[in-house]
Each structure stands twice: as C-alpha cells, then as structure tokens.
Amino acid sequence: MKEFTLKQQGKIKRLTNETFKFDERVGEGWFSAVYFLKTKKIVEEHLSENIVTMQFFQKKNDAVLCGTDEAIALLHTFADHPEDLEIHSLQDGDKVSPYESVLTVTGPYQNFGYLEGIIDGILSRRTSVATNVYKVVKAAKSNGSDKPVIFMGDRDDHYTQQAGDGYAAYIGGSTAQATHAMNEWWGKQGMGTMPHALIQMFKGDIVKTAYAYKETFPDDDLIALVDYNNDVITDSLRVAREFGNELQGVRIDTSKNMVDQYFFRNPQIMGSFDPRGVNPELVFALRDALDQEGYHHVKIMASGGFNEEKIQRFESMGVPVDMYGVGNNLLKINIGFTGDNVKLNNEDEAKEGRRFNYNPRLEKVDYPVNQD
Template sequence: MESIGKEFELKRQGKIARLTNRTFKFDARIKEGWFSAVYFLKTKEIIKQRRPKQQVTMQFFQKKDAILCGVDEAIALLHTFAENPQDLKIWALNDGDKIKPFETVLMVEGFYEDFGYLEGLIDGVLARRTSVATNVYNVVQAAGDKQVIFMGDRDDHFSQQAGDGYSAYIGGVAAQATHAMNEWWGNEGVGTMPHALIQLFDGDLVKACEAYLATYPKDNLVALVDYHNDVITDSLNVAQHFGDRLYGVRLDTAANMVDQYFLRNQHEFGQEDLRGTNVSLVRRLREHLDAAGYPKVKIIVSGGFDADKIRRFESQNAPVDSYGVGSSLLKVNIGFTGDCVRLNGKEQAKQGRRYSFNPRLSAVEFSTVLEDE
C-alpha cells in the first residue's frame, strides 16, 4: 500500500507515465458512435463530405476550484477510438492537479472528423471523475488527520465502481469498500460486517463477532453496534467479551432514530438534534468506553456524512477516529465544456469562448498510453 501511495504521489506530480488504455475497459461500441450525441455524429459525416481535413483546436474547462481527475481516461479514450490517433496533438494536466475556474485542462488538435464525435464522452468522463475526486478531497480536508473510508458501493450503479474508486484515491482516500473500487490502482477492498450478519445470528452481536473472528482471524474486529439502537450497551458488551481483540466499533444510527441511551437519559435532551449519529452520542460512547477501561477501542461513524457534517463534528472535537462516507461523494456537481476555439491555426469560436492556452499543460506522447504497464 505504501509503495502504491508513493507511486501515485509521483504520478500527481507528473513524474511517471500516465495510466495506459489497458487500464480502462472501454465499450467497443464507442467506435460506432453509440454513446455520442447524434448531432456530433451528423457533424462528423457532414464535415467528411463537405469540408474535410480542417484542423481544429478543442479545449476543455470547467467553472470551479476542483481536483482534476479523468484526464488519463480521456486521453486513452482519444487514443483508442479517434481516427488516426497518432496524428492528434494533445496537451493535458495531470489527474490530481488542483484547477481553477475556466482553466484549460485538456487541449486536442487534429482533424475534426477524426475525434470530434468524442467531445461529449470526454466532458462526461472529466465531469464524473473530477466531481468525485473533489468531493472526496473536501471530505478529507474536513476530517483532518482522521481516516475516511469510501463506502459508495450502494449509492450508484456497480459498473461505476472502478472509476469512482480511482477518483476517490486521487481525492485522497485509499480505504474503499469493494475490490472493484481498487481495480485501477491495485489495492483491495476493506470492511468488516453489515447489519445482515448480526441479523443472521438472531440479533446476537457477540456471536456475530465471534463468527467473524473465527472466519477472518487476521482482520481487525470492528463491531457494528447500532443494530439494537443502543450503541453504548452493545459497545460495552463486545468490549468486555473481546477485550484487546476488539479494534473498534462503528455507529450507523438511522437519521430518524434516537439512541436508547438518550431515551433512558432524557435530561440530556437539549438544543442538539439527537437523531442519527450525532456528536453527543459519540461523546457519551467514548466516555463510557474509557471509564470501563477500553480507551484503545476506536470509534468509526457512518450514515449521512459529507464535508459539512464532518466539519461540524470536528469543530466540536467529536472523539471520532474514522468517518465512513458514501452518497455525498458521488454527486456530479462539476460540468466540463469542450469548445472548438481555433480553425486551421486561426482563432475561430462562438461568442464568449476564446483560445486559452494553459502554460501548465504538458504534451502527451501517443506511445504513453499504449505501452503495457
């Protein structure tokens, strides 16, 4: 894991080769235009018949401060499906670069009929990958030195996991829920138990944990303690039973539930919303674990976390060791635009657009994304 981290840090600095086109499992129908907007396909045909061999410069940008991702994939897409890809001239930033609004992140020069129909696909690749990477980066910044676990497997179509996992890694999170999320960068998925495991042992958390350890004795045991909506009682039970073998407990209290601890101690009701996983509940849990002699048991929280919620927890010094985050990381909130801004070396673009060369761009060699890794 450490070596992978170093490799990708070097990659972000532009010091090693980009991911190759063999990293990505492209659908062969891209070549047929199956995923391209029809007006791009019609334009390609018109230009082939009426105005061929016109060299255009196409540049891509977006409108926010962001963490760029999807560039390697976009380049591989061009080199795999463009006509005469060896003749294209491409300049690009690197996955992981911090970018500004309207900054050109990718620029392509070539005959329009060779690559123009890929414009929308490139926009989409950059939009999703950059959105996820930026969302993850913002969560990581909010969490400070606390671990963040990417738990986005249930929040989108499974076919997106490899790209989302890579984007999450570029954003700063290496702990991810599925093996598929790690496919492009070589790690393995992490995780312990869902509520279903406890249910299958008739709600007996201790027996579920015993079975987990018997089956995976080398794993850190993290008990999921909100099954009975009584996280303090269940955490103390597993701590007393497993002692030093218990690595941590995870709270995933539903947003419409108030934990039994507060229902037993209603004098603690106040201005704070005590539904779901909240700061007061985490604080009381930490106090009870410490008082019982288990200060080393870590507390992992999940359920509705995003950058804002993590910032609230951190601003109140919530005794959290790790945050599990899912759906908020997958929101596509950054859109990219591809514009043709030069024609045969002369500026030609719609009103409001202009050629904007970015000195941070680096030329991309055709062989860079074709060689075996």
C-alpha cells in the same frame, strides 16, 4: 495543514489504455450525441482538410481534476489515426481553476470530434467525485488530525461505475474503498467488516457475530457494527468486554430517523440538540463509556449521512471520531466540463464568449502512452 491530493504522494504514473474496459460501441458513435455524428459526416464530405483545436474546462473553484487518463485512453482507442493527434493535458490530482484548460486536442475534426460529449462526461463525473472526496478529507483533517475517510459508495453507485468512481475517490484522498472494483485501477483490494445483515442472522447478538467474524477472518482487524439494536453504548461495551485488546474499533451507523436508547435512559440531557442519528453527544457518550472501562484503544468509526458540512461540525466540536465512512454524498455530480473548438487551422476561431486559453501547465501526451 497539508492538503492531500494524489500529486503529493510522488510522481504520478499515468494509467494506460489497458487499465480501461471501454464499450466497443463507442467507436460506432452509440454514446455520442447525434449532432456530433452528423457533423462528422458533413466535415468528412466538405471540410476534411481542416485542423481544429478543442479545449476542455470547468467553472468551479478548487476542483480536483480527475479523468484525464481515461479521456486520453478513449482518444487513443477510438479516434481515427490517434497517432496524429496532438494532445496536451494536466494530470489527475491537479487542482484546477475556473475556465482553466485541462485538456486540448488538435487534429482533423472528423477523427475525434464525435468523442467530445463522452470526454465531457468522463471529466465531469470523475472530477466531481474526486473534488467531493477531497473536501470531505480536508474537513476530516481540519482539527489537525489525520482521520481516514472510507469510500462506501457501492449502494449509491451503478456497478459499472465503481472502478472509475473508486479511482476518483482515491485521487481525492480516500484511504480505502468498499469493493474490489473500486480499487481496480489503483491496485488495491476492497475493505469492509460486517453489515447489519450478518448481525441479523445471529438474531442481533453482536458478541456471537464478532466471534464468527474473528474465527472466519482471523487476520482482519475486528471492528464491530454496534447500532443494530439501537443501543450503541451497551453493545459496544458487550463486545469490548468479550474481546478486550482484540477489538480494534466500533462503527456507529444509526439511522437519521432513530434516537439511540442511551438518550431514553438519560432524558435529563435531552432538549438542547437533535438526538437522532449519529450525533456528537452520542459519540462523546460512547467514548466516555469505553474509556471508563479502560478500552482507550478502541477506535470509533462513524458513518451514515456524513458530508463535508457534518464532518466540519463534528471536527469543530472535537467529537472523538477516529474515521469516517461516507457514501452517496461523494457521488453528487456538481462539476460540468465543456469542450469547445477554439482554433481552426491554427488561427483563433471560436463562438462568441469563448477563446483559446493558453495554459503553460499542460503537458504534451505522446502516442502511445508511455507505460514505463
């Protein structure tokens, strides 16, 4: 199986300073831990000639690195005399190992040291999201298929983080994002069809909703959300019979606390599985119902509570899902980065248990960032 990361799409062009919208208060130390600010002042007054090397690493296996361009842009924007810093970095999309150095910065501590915690936070969040998405995408392809994963994290994310998290999801392999902001850094637009709110205003009539959608957005693929009435097979067939080949797909988003009406109509199949939410038996039944009436072309999108484990289970069972929508499970921050000073005036000097980890994969980053 070909594992996806952005590295496999071809040469990466690093994001530039112009990509990011930094808060100007970063340069005032507003977002830095106070002990870093105090250290900066002490060093300025007592040790201003010292040159340090700071390296950044994480401790998880199979992490997909993200946030390096953002961290470098931060340094180039807010460090004093950034042109004098020596920066080496891996690239967004690289797979990294535990304790592997992903970024090193060499220069006078007082010029950049107070940015350490912010860089840790950037790398931790972006790499966590990219790695989460990568694992979900890998699970969706575990059955030998090429099923897209849609990043639907808008309602679980703070709006100020959407651009960076959307980019991290893209680095991890997500093919589309829910909002325009999530696509801002990589030049696409958001993707979406209809929410439950639209169906509600048509009093639960999925056919009327679909007609209004098609009339308003005639160039869009018509994908109907079919769980509003908790009867996905009935509503899927209703809209399929009405639109035929114009219907490209249906999306199931049944709440994990709900049991679809299909199971109450067929109580004889109950008892051997959990019938709540979007479950394999419901998707199999939906696929069979569509195929029996000749709607083989209608794809099934499943969303609601999906994570790596649930997708792996669906794929191992051969559940006929054509694409997955995943939200809050992709936003969990489970990879932390650490920045350590490991060299002082080009000699090894670090706290006990830490040392300079030479990494031949690191690439020198020039100032200004090459924008060609």
